[in-house]
Amino acid sequence: MNFLLNIKEALQSLNANKTRSLLTILGIVIGVASVIALLSLGEGAGNSITGEIESIGTNVIYILNGNTNEEVTNPKELTLRDAQVLSSSRRATAIAYVAPVFSRSSEITHSGNSKETAILGSTPDYQFVQNLTMAEGEFISEAQVEGRSAVVVLGPEIATYLLGRNTNIVGNTVRIGGYPYRIVGVTEAKGGSAFNNPDNNVYIPISTAQARLPHDNSIGQVQYILVSAVDAESADLAIQQIREVLRMTHRIPPRNPDDFTILNQQDFLAVAASITNVLTIFLGGIGAISLLVGGIGIMNIMLVSVTERTREIGLRKALGARKKDILLQFLTESVLLSLIGGLIGIALGWAISVVVGQIAVRSGTYLDVAVTMNSVLLGTLFSAAVGIFFGYYPANRAASLEPVEALRYE
Template identity: 45%
Template sequence: MNFYTILKTSINSLSTNKLRSGLTLLGIIIGILSVISLMGMGKGFEKSVTDTIESLGTNLIFISPSRDSRSGAQTIISLKDVQVLADERKNTSIKSVTPELIQMGKLNFGNNWKYTQVYGITQNYKDVRNLEMKYGSFLSDIHVENISEVAVLGFKAANELLGNRNPIGQYVKINGRSMMVIGVLKEKGGGFGGVSIDDRALIPVTTAHFRFSSNNTTPGTVNLNSIVVEAINSESVNKALLEATSVLRFNHKIGADEDDDFQILNQQDILETFQTITQGITIFLGAVAGISLLVGGIGVMNIMLVSVTERTREIGIRKSLGAKRKDILLQFVSESIVLSSLGGMVGIFLGWVSLYFIGQVKIGDDLFNTEFTLDIVLLSFGVSAITGLFFGIFPAVRASKLQPVDALRYQ
């Protein structure tokens, strides 16, 4: 029996019982459909996160406080650290350094208000984060020195508060204190969960500390949430990381046998951390969907077992006509493979359709990102074919082992 005959025979026997084959198909279709849609959503999420992190700028190193290894108290990184890191004579791989002092703030303009993150920063922030101005100018080191009460607004924040007015020179209240708007950033987009620089307000780090911060600090130090260091190029990121580490250890007077009292990560580390999480989510979603595929597969096995019992006499006839074990085995296995591959193809198509519609759903201002990639298609098609093979083999072996005499006698 050649491949074509086997295939034709399979399709013939499946189509003689359309309702039953159809219901079995449905099980596989739903299984594949859920694998495709959940994996597609997971992958889409993975991609949004990666894009967002990459949009923050490249060649970056992030320094943040950690916990003291003995007391467990929160350690401190300060503006002083920023100054020593920025010393170009010592740190040849570091291009620029900027502090971040992050607070929640209420922005007011007339009747318009908005809760958002207020970032205390310096002039370098613009280059480090690859920001561009839409209107006006960015904060300068003079503003930082003078603790000026000025602000630069993100594109969306400016829009929501000021509408169509010329924003430059307007006074916006931040936590009750009037600040003059000196610039508005160009729209940057990105940001998952709706938190993007477009929503934020930027003010001088000194203003943030002395006018707003509630932190109890040693006099003369300005506590920061993080310091962002930009390396001169992507090759020197690791060298810059080593330089920054040793400068900070020296500055914090950490002994050779003591641990760092700060956390230092490069962008790659952060990306990898997030990718580990998002890939975990994708795999988890895939596994959940896999369960429904498993149920579908058991449906196939169930139907094939019924089919074997019901067609015992047919098996006897075929054996009397010279069919070998292998022929009967192949026939039943191919029936279940045809069933599950067909289900797989329909499921893939419906999965594609469902991802299209999921992709139209708005999350904040962005569309939900979904991915319909070849590897997902191949994976699900492979899984459905293997499901057919795996769950088809048991009934098929059972069929092939029937003795012709017994099979012919079966009523």
């Protein structure tokens, strides 16, 4: 059988039932479009998160409280003293800067503008660990930490939000949790996402934060400690040294597990990858369900078509069509239905993800929507597979008809 003629004939018979064919195609369009759109949104979200983690820098190390992998008896919290020991220890040669962080959510206000946001209490080292440059003024100084000064450094975005501008604002006063704080500096705009945007950060001395922000921790406790290694290559060495120092200060006997967790960029990336993978599978699964429904639609309509064309099948068999000729004829129709739907679906899914990506960007969320070749390929193959899978049963039913029965069918 001529392949092109087969397709032409299939198109003719699909064309003979236009409305029916279009509605069937629509089912596949929706299925494929949702697979493509959801996969690329998932991928985009993953990319955003990964990009953000990469912006941490390869030499930045997080030390967190507790150990999620092993049971620890009588764990000790991370304290300011831990941070001091880390930065002053002679053994910790690979460590460049150590910045303990004590952060609480609080309301920051200025002349009627207010925002509930995280207030980061830290030390001067924070500026160097995070590579912050100052647009004006200075970052928090050692003296301000020691003196528990009521001073604040603002990111440019929150500054604009509160004061209407982000230049010439040093010396002004904002209120955090009701207390007045003098603005001593504004950081340079760095850009970021909704999850972690340094331009929206509010920094105060860690001592001030522990004294003034409401909390129920004991004095000296911190949430986490940021450490930067002297360079990217010595990050692993730095991690090893941190572990040694902290085990000593926390007096952990040998072979007992750590009561803290050390994470670097690689660890975050691994966690993020596993989360985004789950997200992508989940979203793809939702899309796949609609594709499945579309496939059932094809099967349904092909079964109707086979019944309607019983006589035609009988005639074709009388004229010499073999089983596989009939099978191929009906499979061609169902695959064409699903492929046409698939192609339109890819275009629609693409359009949807671009539009959603634009909306996200407009509303301030960085979302790098990625319609990958993979998802397009997946869409095409999947729709063709749906056509074959759901078309096979009706086509086989047609091919198995007895010529006599089929010719006699009214």
